[in-house]
Amino acid sequence: MSHDIADATATDTRPAARAHTLQATPSVIAVQGLTKRYASGFEALKRIDLDIQRGEIFALLGPNGAGKTTLISIICGLVNASDGQVRVNGHDIVTDYRAAREQIGLVPQELTSDAFATVWNTVSFSRGLFGKRADSAHIERVLRSLSLWDKRRNKMITLSGGMKRRVLIAKALAHEPQILFLDEPTAGVDVELRRDMWDVVRQLRDQGVTVILTTHYIEEAEEMADRIGVINDGEIVLVEEKAALMRQLGRKRLRLDLQTPLAAIPETLAHYPLSLADDGNVLVYTYAASANEYSTPASISALLNDIEAAGVHFKDLHTEQSSLEEIFVNLVRKDA
C-alpha cells in the first residue's frame, strides 16, 4: 500500500489547524441521552451524549464490554435504542433512517462474509444495497487502494483474515460514505497490516471522510485520532482533543532529591515552573514530555546549570511520566 511522505507530514502538522476549523462546523453525528437496556435489565449504555465533528478521526477507547460496539450498532441501525436520540447530519436515525444510513459505512468487528461470493461481487453487492448505481471504476479504485485488485476474482473463503478485513473495509466504502465506522479494525491484525490500515484511514480523512474507530489499543488512538473519547461501563468518561490530552497527560516531572531542604524557591529560579514537595526536600520541575512539540531539549540542562549556580545541591534525580495508557487505566478503574 502506498503512502507518500508528503502525505505523512501533512497529517502531522494538521491537528492544531484542524482544531480551529472543527469548532466552527456543526457536528456530523449528535448523540443525545442515548440509553440501551436489554430485556435482561442490563444497561449497556447510560444516557450517552456525544458529538462527532465533520472530518475528524474520533477514537472511542474502552475496555471489553464498555459499550463501544453497542453505541456503534445503534447509530448504524443494528440495535434499537431504548431511549435518546441520534442525528446523522441532522437526520434522525429512526424517523429519517434512509438519509442517515446513506452516509454511513460500517466495518464490523467480526470477520463476517459470504464465503462463496467473490471479492468483486460482495463489494458490488454492498454498493447496490445502498441504492447506488453500479460503478465499476469506483469499485476498482477502492479495491486498488486496499491492495485487493489482484484478489477480485477470489472467493472470500480463500482469503486470509487480514485480506477479509480489507474486503470488509472495501464493502463499507463501496457506496462512498461520508462517515466511516471501524469497530476494532486492527484486532488480531499483524503489525504491517495495522500500519497499512492506518494509512488508509488517514487517506480517507484527507478526502473529507469522518472516521470513528473503536479500539482498545492506546497506541492506535495515539497514532490516529484527532479526538479521543473514553467509554466505560456504558458511560462516556472523557472526550478530549488528542493534542490537548497529550499535553495534559503527557507531562513529565523531574524530581530532585535535595541535600538540604529548602524553605522557598530561590529568586534566580523563579522563572521555571518549579514547586517544592516533601517538606522542601524535593524540588519538582514539570515539563512537556514531547520535547520537539512543547518545549526545547535545552531547558533541562539550563535548569540544572541555574540550580547549581543558585547553590542548591541535589543527591538524586528521577523523572516520571503519565502516559495515555496510565490515565486511561486510572479513568476506567476509578469508575469500575
Place this chain on the structure above:
Amino acid sequence: MNLRAVGTIYHFELARAWRTLLQSLVSPVISTSLYFVVFGAAIGSRIQEVEGVSYGAFIVPGLIMLMLLTQSVSNASFGIFFPKFTGTIYEVLSAPVSYLEIVLGYVGAAATKSLILGLIILVTASFFVPLRIDHPFWMLLFLALTALTFSLLGFIIGIWAEGFEKLQLVPLLIITPLTFLGGSFYSIDMLPPVWQTVTLFNPVVYLVSGFRWSFYGISDVSVGASLLMILVFLSLCLALVGWIFKTGYNIKP
C-alpha cells in the same frame, strides 16, 4: 423505495441458487421423477381413474404443490437464516433499506426459485403422464400465490430459528405431514367420512384442491374457498412478518 437494493438482494439470492444448482433445482426434479415412477407408473397402473383422470395425471398438481411448499419454505428460511448465522445480516440492517424492501428481496427471490422449480416439475411430469390444463391463468395464479405465501412462511421460520435443528423442524414436522395429508395423492372422497371433516382443517387441502381444479376442473372444495384460504394464509404471514420487524424479534435486539 430503494428498488436498487431490492434488485441487489434478489439477484444475489438467485445467484446463490445458480451456484448451488444441484441442490436447488436438480434434486427436487429427481425426487419428483421418482414419485412419478413409483406412484404414477408402478402403483398408479393398478389404481382406477379418479373422477375421469388417470391416477398418474391426478397426482401431478398435488406433487407440484408438495415440492412448491417444501422448496419455498426451505429456500426462504435458509436465505435469511444464513446471513443471520454468519453475521452478514449486519450489512442489510445498516443499509438504507426498509423492512418491506428486505422482504421483497429475500422472499421474492425464494418465490421465484420455487415458481421456476414448479414449472420445471410440470414439464418433467408431461414426459411421464398425459397432462391437460383447463385454466392456465388460475394455474399460474395458484402457483404464484402459493410460492409467495410459503416463501413468507419460510422467511418467518428463518428468522425464528436460532440453529439448524429449528430450521429443519417446521418443514419436517408440519409442512410435510400437512402436504401428505392434504390430498396430494388422493381425493378426499376416498377417506372415511370422519377424516373427510378433519381434513377440512388442513389448509393444504384447499391449495391442492384449487390447483388441481385449474388442471382438470375437478376439486374437493370450491375454488372460491381455495382462493380465500390462501389469501387468509398470505395475510397471516404478512402480519407476522410485520410484527417481526416492528419488534425486531430475533433480528434486531
